[in-house]
Amino acid sequence: MASLADPILRRRKSRKGQGADFIQKIAMVLAVLLVGAAIFAPLLTPFDPLQQSLLARLRPPLGFERYAAGHIAGTDELGRDVLSRSLYGLRLTLALAFAGAVIGLVIGGLLGLVAGLRRGWAEDVIMSLVDMQIAIPFTLVALLVLALMGSSLTVLIFVLGIAGWEQYARIVRGEVRRIAAQPYLEAARTAGAGPFYTAWRHVLPNLVSPLVVQFTLALSNIVILESTLSFLGLGVQPPQPSLGSMVGLGRDYMPTAPWIVLTPAALIVALTFTVQILGDWLRDRADVRLRER
Amino acid sequence: MIAYLLRLVVKAVVTLFAIVTVTFVATRLSGNPIDTFLGEGLTTEGREALIAYFQLDGSLWHQYLAYLRGALSGEFGLSFVDRRPVTTVVIERLWPSGQLLLASVALTIAVSLPLGVLAAVYRRSWIGSAVMVVAFTGYAVPSFVLAIVMVLTFSYWLNWLPVVGNGTWQHFIMPTIAMSGVLIAALTRFTRNAMLDVLGQDFIRTARAKGLRETRVVLKHGLGNAGVTVISVIGLQIAGLAAAGSVVVESIFSWPGVGQMLVNAAIVRDYPVLQFGVIAVAVAVVAINTLTDIAYALADPRIRLARA
Numbered sequence: 381m382a383s384l385a386d387p388i389l390r391r392r393k394s395r396k397g398q399g400a401d402f403i404q405k406i407a408m409v410l411a412v413l414l415v416g417a418a419i420f421a422p423l424l425t426p427f428d429p430l431q432q433s434l435l436a437r438l439r440p441p442l443g444f445e446r447y448a449a450g451h452i453a454g455t456d457e458l459g460r461d462v463l464s465r466s467l468y469g470l471r472l473t474l475a476l477a478f479a480g481a482v483i484g485l486v487i488g489g490l491l492g493l494v495a496g497l498r499r500g501w502a503e504d505v506i507m508s509l510v511d512m513q514i515a516i517p518f519t520l521v522a523l524l525v526l527a528l529m530g531s532s533l534t535v536l537i538f539v540l541g542i543a544g545w546e547q548y549a550r551i552v553r554g555e556v557r558r559i560a561a562q563p564y565l566e567a568a569r570t571a572g573a574g575p576f577y578t579a580w581r582h583v584l585p586n587l588v589s590p591l592v593v594q595f596t597l598a599l600s601n602i603v604i605l606e607s608t609l610s611f612l613g614l615g616v617q618p619p620q621p622s623l624g625s626m627v628g629l630g631r632d633y634m635p636t637a638p639w640i641v642l643t644p645a646a647l648i649v650a651l652t653f654t655v656q657i658l659g660d661w662l663r664d665r666a667d668v669r670l671r672e673r
Numbered sequence: 674m675i676a677y678l679l680r681l682v683v684k685a686v687v688t689l690f691a692i693v694t695v696t697f698v699a700t701r702l703s704g705n706p707i708d709t710f711l712g713e714g715l716t717t718e719g720r721e722a723l724i725a726y727f728q729l730d731g732s733l734w735h736q737y738l739a740y741l742r743g744a745l746s747g748e749f750g751l752s753f754v755d756r757r758p759v760t761t762v763v764i765e766r767l768w769p770s771g772q773l774l775l776a777s778v779a780l781t782i783a784v785s786l787p788l789g790v791l792a793a794v795y796r797r798s799w800i801g802s803a804v805m806v807v808a809f810t811g812y813a814v815p816s817f818v819l820a821i822v823m824v825l826t827f828s829y830w831l832n833w834l835p836v837v838g839n840g841t842w843q844h845f846i847m848p849t850i851a852m853s854g855v856l857i858a859a860l861t862r863f864t865r866n867a868m869l870d871v872l873g874q875d876f877i878r879t880a881r882a883k884g885l886r887e888t889r890v891v892l893k894h895g896l897g898n899a900g901v902t903v904i905s906v907i908g909l910q911i912a913g914l915a916a917a918g919s920v921v922v923e924s925i926f927s928w929p930g931v932g933q934m935l936v937n938a939a940i941v942r943d944y945p946v947l948q949f950g951v952i953a954v955a956v957a958v959v960a961i962n963t964l965t966d967i968a969y970a971l972a973d974p975r976i977r978l979a980r981a
Contacts, residue, residue: 508691515688515962516955517916520935524947527939528700604815608921611817612936627821631925634821635829642825645818652813 407657414651418471425464426450429621433459438637454639456630465621466643470651472616473623476533476540477602481595483541484602488548489591495549496556506549513546522605526614536606536615543605544598551590559583589666596659600652607648623648677970685963692955696948697740701733706944710753727751727945749952750945754938759949763931769839770923770930774915776845777852781911784857786896786903789864793872794891796865804861811858816918820851820925837927848926852918856911863906867899874898901972904965912961916954 417424427450437459439448448455453463495506522539529535559565559582568578607624609615616622618629623644630640700706707723724730727750728739743749749759792804827834827847835844871877872895880890919932927933931950938946 508687511684512688512691512695514913515959516692516951517913517958519917519920520951520954523920523935523939524696524699524944524951527942527947528702528706528944600813608815608817612921612924612939614936614939624817627817631821634825638825638829641821645821648818649814652815653810656809656813 404657404661407654407661410650410654411658414470414647414654415474417467418474421464421467421471425461425467426452427461427464429460429465429468430619431460435459438633438640440637441639453643454637456626456640457633457637462626462640462643465626466623466647469621469623469626469644470647472620473603473606473648473651476537476606476616476622477599479537480540480543480602480606481598483537484544484598485548485591485595487542488545489552491545492549492552493556496553496560503553507553510546510549518543519605519608522609523614526609531614531617533616536609539609540602540606543602547594547598548591551594552587555587555590556583559586589662593659593663593666596655596662600655600659603648603652603655623651674970678967681963681966681970685959688959689952689956692959693741693744693952694737696951697737700944700948701736705729706942707753710942710944727753744952749949752946753943754941754946759946762934762946763949763953766929766931766934769928770919770932772839773845773848773852773919773923773928773930776849777856777915777918778907778911780849780853781856781860782907784853785860786864788857788861789903790868790891790896792861792865793868793895796869804865808858808861808865811854811856811861814854815921816851816854817921817925819854820847820922823847823851824925839926839928844926848922848928851922851925852915855914855918859910859914860903860906863910864899864903867902868895870902871895871899901969904968904972907965912958916958 433455436448436451436455438457439446439451439455439459441447441454441462442452444454451461451463453461453466456462456465491506491509495503522543525539526535565578565582568582573581606615607622607627610622610624611628613625613628616625618625626644627641627648630637630644633640705724707720707727707729711720711723729736731739740750747760751757752759752762755762788804788807792801792808795801824836824847828836834846835841836847838844839848868891872891877890877894880894881887885894916932919930920935921932922928923930923932924936931954935947935950935954938944938950
């Protein structure tokens with residue numbers, strides 16, 4: 381997946397005021413709407429996402445001929461409500477992405493911490509694992525793991541979790557090494573602070589903002605990975621709706637019923653856009669070095 | 674210099690060895706692959722016979738050594754589906770993938786370099802912002818969404834372009850664009866940032882001060898120097914992104930390449946094909962990365978002239 385966290389790709393932009401611009405405000409509103417829709421999907425959706433109806437198959441959205449009452453975004457080939465399925469899909473996609481990003485953060489953070497604090501073979505092993513993860517395109521690893529272990533939700537969460545750990549590991553290791561060399565840490569140690577105290581009081585606070593930024597960027601990468609895998613039929617399995625699998629399964633009906641793929645596709649793009657804009661905004665805000673420029 | 678190059682090669686070999694090992698271990702973690710491939714409903718004798726046929730008997734360590742020995746002589750086992758050597762299965766699909774990749778990289782470079790330079794030169798005007806919005810969009814839109822929207826518009830609605838296959842040049846248009854979306858986003862951003870870095874340097878001011886025309890300053894002194902960094906990203910980022918993209922794009926457009934083969938193998942759980950496919954792509958990526966590093970070393974006098 382594309383790594384926006386690559387330091388070279390960082391936007392060299394200094395904003396005088398740290399307030400949000402117009403696009404970023406839109407992104408915030410969208411984020412609230414999307415997360416709200418995902419959380420309250422059971423209350424918002426007029427239909428059960430799995431409920432089929434033979435009489436209302438392939439009905440178009442509101443405003444078209446043959447519109448079936450209540451199915452605002454139309455129905456799919458089994459007469460299921462596209463809007464309800466999309467909202468449930470959004471809910472699942474967001475939950476999976478969040479779980480994946482947290483797992484990546486824990487694995488990568490811990491390994492990065494070890495690599496940063498302990499030099500020697502531990503660092504060598506961890507960093508060569510990082511190099512390896514970068515060398516193999518992760519989509520292929522995901523294909524291999526899902527083919528071998530089956531596409532259950534547990535396996536999928538595991539796959540999404542290891543998708544981005546190496547970015548966290550690189551960031552944490554780099555920051556830990558940078559901070560360890562700072563005079564204030566030397567001063568703290570001289571003043572008698574123990575390793576846990578310095579870690580908690582001096583190292584951790586410096587790690588928070590780069591990790592928050594990376595977490596946000598990882599979210600959007602994981603959303604793309606999950607929907608891609610589900611689109612290919614290797615992620616979330618039917619009948620459970622996910623945004624990617626809805627696009628994948630709806631492909632066969634595109635000439636006659638394009639709304640089946642367009643609603644979930646629009647939601648995926650809205651989601652990735654929102655998360656990336658927010659991630660970018662957070663990065664600009666969080667990066668003290670950029671701010672001072 | 675020599676030592677530097679040697680170190681690159683050794684690193685590549687170690688990475689490849691690790692990748693072969695990891696894919697081997699991964700494919701055996703979930704029990705005997707024959708069972709995952711065929712599932713239930715197999716007689717004990719039939720199962721034994723298949724395991725012997727595909728040489729999946731013996732201890733794991735024994736199998737691993739056998740796999741490594743085979744790998745050294747270019748044998749990576751037989752496909753579960755059609756019982757041909759996986760190397761043959763992959764090799765006959767290389768050229769279609771290669772064609773698509775070349776077309777995408779060409780399109781990416783043709784679009785991204787000018788856009789990136791424009792975005793850097795006009796960074797304070799609407800041109801720069803517009804370019805960055807385009808780059809941003811490329812990142813946010815997954816390639817399968819881009820492909821689906823194009824198919825809807827140009828094939829089903831306007832009836833201009835064919836969807837399936839790779840027969841004529843028209844068949845290349847949509848897959849190439851779908852593959853290039855994210856690549857263009859990555860390379861445009863990168864070119865812009867590399868240009869901004871270079872344009873802020875002292876020698877640019879000197880070039881301007883001695884009265885060179887601005888186009889010459891930007892193209893010769895600016896892009897000439899930023900180009901070195903851009904080469905490295907074409908290798909590093911693009912190889913990985915393109916491999917991921919081809920999996921999706923080839924299966925949407927039924928493009929008879931390696932990517933489509935990998936997805937099909939994953940769906941039917943033809944693990945020897947998948948295993949070799951991952952290794953083959955990893956070899957390609959590592960080779961491209963190593964060659965990029967070497968090209969980078971040759972292009973950069975600081976490394977080229979260093980006495981190692």
